[in-house]
Amino acid sequence: MAMTPSTPSAPSTSSPLTAPSGTAERIASTLRRQITAGEHPPGTRLSEEMLGARLQISRNTLREAFRLLSHDGLLMHELHRGVFVREPNEADLIDVFHLRRVLECGVVRSLTRLGPERLTPLTDAVLAGQSAAERDTWHEVGTANIDFHQALVALGGSRRADDTIRRLLAEVRLFFHVFPDPRELFEPFLKRNAMLVDMLERGDMTAAADALETYLRDSENHVLQAYRRQPVDAGGRR
């Protein structure tokens, strides 16, 4: 009901490689927000008929939106069975963090000195995270943390690297919904984000890359421990 009557802008869609294709893109954006917001938890089957009625679009257009989202790694498509919100397992988690280390650290290591105005997206994300932490809205802290890493890779200026990290971070978002208390996951890293910005500001890229390496390794361990402590128990299917 109601349901985003206009969606006038989608202001900084940051479409690095994909041109906005109108309705399908807009629907995909809506679904992405719903999924990352916790609606449709991992494992949920997304019925074409039901969603098509709720979103007031035809099945064909909805299927195209599904394609876009499974391309982002948020949905999984099974032949003749439908699309499901992806529920990443432990192997996925390890794989995602492995590639994140390679990508993020590699990008940082190959950075050259950059002006302070380039760092404003970073500092913005740090401030947003701290502000959300003070307000105890830990879901926003997670979002700010993801924005931070997105902005970090964006420093490299590579459209393809941006696209890759965006997919990886979308999967990371899915993990959040497995944990009841995301506070323990993000709190230790709020300070480390700020420290990273400092190193980048000083132009010490190798130090930043090394710090980021251990940063991500610690983060992976944190998430992994929480994941093992918390049996999944999502939709029950599979």
Add this chain to the structure above:
Amino acid sequence: MAMTPSTPSAPSTSSPLTAPSGTAERIASTLRRQITAGEHPPGTRLSEEMLGARLQISRNTLREAFRLLSHDGLLMHELHRGVFVREPNEADLIDVFHLRRVLECGVVRSLTRLGPERLTPLTDAVLAGQSAAERDTWHEVGTANIDFHQALVALGGSRRADDTIRRLLAEVRLFFHVFPDPRELFEPFLKRNAMLVDMLERGDMTAAADALETYLRDSENHVLQAYRRQPVDAGGRR
């Protein structure tokens, strides 16, 4: 009807993240082969109606195949204008090689000692390249070279890294069709591929990563020089 009555297997589709969705996937595979083979050179516009008639499928299914291929970076989708075979420019080339260095070197650097049986795909690609070079079929040399780098990243065992490098190498393939004589591009690197395998066999991963770094830098310069020497002049559009 009629229409490829069997297609019994699609034997090693190597579907890393995308589940084969039947017709659309099959059509995408066909188009991918045609594009990499030089049919539909870069800049060509792929009309839905024309291709739909040629391939005997509906526009809806064809559009799904287009989505898959533009997700691979082979096609470019422009709103209300259609899909075009991508014609990478100089900036794309630099971007692709930048990310290749980060990804391939990062994967190699993070490798642990591995048994010789893991290296057989590498040696196979090297042998295929040498064999093709002796037969003067330089297009096959390029394919073998791409297979080599695909297998190199596959050593890391990361599905997502495989997926990423596959997209990047698909774009590299597009560059091949810009050059009339790909020999000068690949000949110098036949030997260096073999040398890389040696280093990996000895377990000296940092040496291999460093060598790969300069390897890719040289390769980028080679391709860049040839690109600047050879005015593109593909479809003429844009």
Add this chain to the structure above:
DNA sequence: GCATATTTGTCCGTATGTATA
């Protein structure tokens, strides 16, 4: 194990909006 019902996969035809000649 079998028959039924639901859902997806594929296709067609049409109306509308956009870009190009």
Add this chain to the structure above:
DNA sequence: CTATACATACGGACAAATATG
């Protein structure tokens, strides 16, 4: 500026596969 061509989005239809009783 007008007209044509094309992509976009829609709705409906049937076949195929899966899930359910």
